[in-house]
Amino acid sequence: MKLTLNQRRALTGFVFIAPWFVGFLLFMAKPFIDSFWISFNTVDMMAGFSLKWVGFQNYVEAFTIDERFVPTLIRAVRDMSVNVPVILVFALFTAFLTNQDLIGRAFFRGVFFLPVVIASGLVVQQLFAQGAGRLASQSQTMAMIDVPGLIYMYLGPAAQIVNDLLNRIVLVLWSSGIQILLYLAGLQGISGSLYEAARCDGATDWELFWKITLPMLSPILLVNVIYSIVDSFTDRFNPMLDLIRNYAFTGQFRLGYAAAAGWVYFLVIFVIILAVVLSSRRWVFYAGERD
Amino acid sequence: MAKVLENLRAKTVGAPWFLIYRRRTENLFFQLLMYLILFNIAFTFLYPVLYMVSTAFMSIEDFVDPAVYWVPRTLNWDNFQLAFLGMNYKVALKNSLVIALVAAVGQLVSCSMAGYGFGRIKFPGREFLFLLVIFTFIVPPQTIIVPLFILYRKLGWIDTYYPFTVPTFFAAGLRGPLFVIIFRQFFRRQPWELEDAARVDGCGALRTFFRIMLPLSKPALVVTFLFSLVWHWNDFYEPMMYLMKPQNFTVPLRLSILQSSLNEVTGGQAGEFFNEPLIMAACLLVVVPPLILYLFFQRHFVESIERTGLVD
Numbered sequence: 218m219k220l221t222l223n224q225r226r227a228l229t230g231f232v233f234i235a236p237w238f239v240g241f242l243l244f245m246a247k248p249f250i251d252s253f254w255i256s257f258n259t260v261d262m263m264a265g266f267s268l269k270w271v272g273f274q275n276y277v278e279a280f281t282i283d284e285r286f287v288p289t290l291i292r293a294v295r296d297m298s299v300n301v302p303v304i305l306v307f308a309l310f311t312a313f314l315t316n317q318d319l320i321g322r323a324f325f326r327g328v329f330f331l332p333v334v335i336a337s338g339l340v341v342q343q344l345f346a347q348g349a350g351r352l353a354s355q356s357q358t359m360a361m362i363d364v365p366g367l368i369y370m371y372l373g374p375a376a377q378i379v380n381d382l383l384n385r386i387v388l389v390l391w392s393s394g395i396q397i398l399l400y401l402a403g404l405q406g407i408s409g410s411l412y413e414a415a416r417c418d419g420a421t422d423w424e425l426f427w428k429i430t431l432p433m434l435s436p437i438l439l440v441n442v443i444y445s446i447v448d449s450f451t452d453r454f455n456p457m458l459d460l461i462r463n464y465a466f467t468g469q470f471r472l473g474y475a476a477a478a479g480w481v482y483f484l485v486i487f488v489i490i491l492a493v494v495l496s497s498r499r500w501v502f503y504a505g506e507r508d
Numbered sequence: 509m510a511k512v513l514e515n516l517r518a519k520t521v522g523a524p525w526f527l528i529y530r531r532r533t534e535n536l537f538f539q540l541l542m543y544l545i546l547f548n549i550a551f552t553f554l555y556p557v558l559y560m561v562s563t564a565f566m567s568i569e570d571f572v573d574p575a576v577y578w579v580p581r582t583l584n585w586d587n588f589q590l591a592f593l594g595m596n597y598k599v600a601l602k603n604s605l606v607i608a609l610v611a612a613v614g615q616l617v618s619c620s621m622a623g624y625g626f627g628r629i630k631f632p633g634r635e636f637l638f639l640l641v642i643f644t645f646i647v648p649p650q651t652i653i654v655p656l657f658i659l660y661r662k663l664g665w666i667d668t669y670y671p672f673t674v675p676t677f678f679a680a681g682l683r684g685p686l687f688v689i690i691f692r693q694f695f696r697r698q699p700w701e702l703e704d705a706a707r708v709d710g711c712g713a714l715r716t717f718f719r720i721m722l723p724l725s726k727p728a729l730v731v732t733f734l735f736s737l738v739w740h741w742n743d744f745y746e747p748m749m750y751l752m753k754p755q756n757f758t759v760p761l762r763l764s765i766l767q768s769s770l771n772e773v774t775g776g777q778a779g780e781f782f783n784e785p786l787i788m789a790a791c792l793l794v795v796v797p798p799l800i801l802y803l804f805f806q807r808h809f810v811e812s813i814e815r816t817g818l819v820d
Contacts (some may be wrong), residue, residue, distance in 0.1 A: 226629060229713040232624030234637065236618045237688060240678020244656065245644050251655035267760075314546055316590075319539070327806045328550045331557070334802040334809070335795040337742035337760045339666055344556045387552055395813075402814040443646075451648045458745060461650045465657075470655050479651035490646055 256477035267495060268473075271350040285460060286478060293457045294485065297449040299382055304445050305438070311393075312400035330398065332391035345388055356474035396441045403437035404430075432502040439497050443490060450486050457482055564789035565589070571785050587789035592744070593768045595762040595790060596755065601797070602740055604758040607672045612736040614676030615687055619732055620725065622679045623691020623715055628703070645685040649745060657749060671750045672740065682739050682746070687732045694728040694816045696722065727815035730808050738798050759794050766790055 231238075256275055258268040268333065279286045315325050382389065411429050420428070450457075459480070463476035558578070563571065564578040564587055573581075591597075625631075626638050660671045675681045679688055698721065706716045722729075747758045754765065762769065766787070802809060 225630035226713075229631035229636065230625050230631030233623050233629060233713075233717070235677035237625075237641070238621035238637075240618065240675055240680040240684070241640065241644065244675045244680040245647070245652065248652035248659065249647065249706065251658075252652055255654060276695045288594065312551060314524065314542060314549075317542060319542060319546070321808075323807070325546050325550055328553050330806075330810050331802065332553065334738050334798045335557070335742070337744060337763075337794055339744055339760055339763045340560075340791045340794055343763075343791055347559075347784055347788075387556060390549075390552065391556075398810065398813045403812060447646055447648075451650075458650055461653070462749070465654055471558035472658075476651075476654045479648070479654065483648055484653040486648060487646060 252479060253478045255473050256480050258473045260472040275474050279478055289456045289460050298450050299378055300389050301445045303389055304396055305441055308392060308393040308396035309400050311397050312404055316404050330394045333394035336391055341388055397439050399441050403434050407433045435501040436503060439501050442493055446490060531689055543690055551579040555556055560788050562793050563785050566785045568783050587786045590786060591790040591793055593773045594766055597793060600757055600759045600762045603756060607669055608737050608740040611676040611681055611740045612733050614673060615681055615736045616729060616732050618677050618679040619687035620691050622688045624695050624721060627695035630650040639684045641688050653749060660750060666750055667752045667756050670683055690816055691728050694725055727812045729814045731816055734809055741798050763790050763794055
């Protein structure tokens with residue numbers, strides 16, 4: 218049977234993505250659907266994983282009866298919404314700094330990327346527990362000026378968040394290594410001729426920043442935002458991870474309930490990312506051609 | 509031309525120039541300021557590491573001694589010995605190494621193939637399938653961990669290397685979709701003339717891939733291999749789920765049961781030895797292998813992302 222050129226190409230294409238496709242079906246799609254299915258049941262682990270349909274009961278319980286689920290969820294979202302902007306701004310700032318023609322640039326890049334390599338979950342947790350997460354130079358001055366007191370006095374209810382952040386600041390900054398790299402790559406992709414042309418037209422430095430640098434960076438910004446959100450929700454030693462693990466593998470071994478919790482978590486993340494992506498059409502500027 | 513720019517530069521006012529683009533400034537003050545900020549940030553980054561190293565060498569007396577801040581009085585290697593024994597380091601190291609290396613290779617092979625298919629070959633449904641790839645990147649492991657666990661249980665893969673290694677040969681595994689995306693972006697940027705030339709010379713798709721595209725994709729290969737290695741080494745969540753017997757644990761996992769393992773080693777006296785310096789020594793043992801890798805290949809880690817053309 219002679220295939221047309223297009224058909225042959227299509228076949229080659231399928232051959233190349235075949236491993237991925239198998240993996241996707243086996244290790245992603247099927248568990249995904251299974252998890253959805255399980256979440257509507259209770260699983261009896263003793264009787265060989267038999268399922269018993271309970272409808273939305275798991276979901277209802279997660280939101281109404283369980284006193285741990287909703288607060289943990291809210292905390293995860295709140296942590297993310299505080300951490301991600303901090304990471305993004307800090308990474309951008311650091312990327313600018315390391316983009317300069319300074320001696321020892323490679324050393325600084327090496328340092329900023331180091332946490333990516335050694336940030337294993339437990340190690341980070343231990344460091345945090347031993348107080349290495351605070352800003353070293355600040356910890357003594359903080360004790361003297363009673364910064365926490367000041368914060369509470371001026372910020373009111375938001376103080377708790379700021380305080381948490383300051384305690385975790387080093388660890389938050391540690392998770393910004395990849396973002397710094399992405400920004401760097403983006404910065405170096407902006408051609409200098411744009412700036413020169415703008416200067417010839419009399420642009421001031423601020424204008425250059427807002428009208429050239431930021432827009433040219435916006436695709437990378439989008440990638441960074443999505444990556445940071447996903448990272449914040451999945452990577453660090455996350456209370457949600459612990460919670461779901463607790464449901465599933467300790468205590469009562471309630472796999473159906475754990476699946477429901479996992480699904481709610483996923484939906485929250487999905488909605489957030491969807492919102493980001495949809496809004497990106499307004500603020501992302503693609504220079505050149507888009508395929 | 510330079511004079512024109514000079515005049516322009518003198519006239520501009522407003523934002524800190526360093527926000528714009530890179531150039532070496534003649535202004536010493538700004539340079540010093542730059543270095544000051546950078547060093548400050550670098551120190552903040554390094555502080556936990558320095559803390560870890562210095563604490564690991566302390567004996568407990570040094571640790572509680574308020575006069576001792578960074579440098580312990582004596583270099584105490586006991587903690588390392590104890591941590592080494594307590595974590596059953598040799599066995600755990602082997603476990604971690606096998607998993608990390610095999611997984612990295614697996615993702616190299618499968619993600620590059622998938623990326624090539626998505627990036628260079630037009631086939632129906634390509635866009636939609638790639639959307640699925642992006643989708644899988646977003647799904648948190650918590651959502652699918654339960655059915656995956658059941659699956660592995662049925663396959664008898666619990667407590668083996670398989671749950672960590674087999675999926676990586678199918679572009680799944682830790683952050684697998686990310687690597688597929690990276691490869692796809694990379695391959696898309698390659699000139700089409702290369703493939704045309706290869707076809708004229710009689711290469712089929714497979715040979716084009718192996719002989720031409722793959723060697724070209726070294727930056728992406730480096731990124732995938734290094735990151736996969738490091739991420740699998742540091743992974744804690746999946747080993748925690750799928751490994752039951754302590755002798756199969758990976759190194760980070762051993763850290764988590766350190767206290768109880770200590771009991772075995774010290775004959776029930778763990779409480780006496782389990783203190784912060786010991787924990788730090790154990791953490792160092794977890795961290796040192798990827799750290800060594802990083803020290804040797806730091807340039808590759810940092811620069812390779814730029815070279816893959818993931819950006820623009």
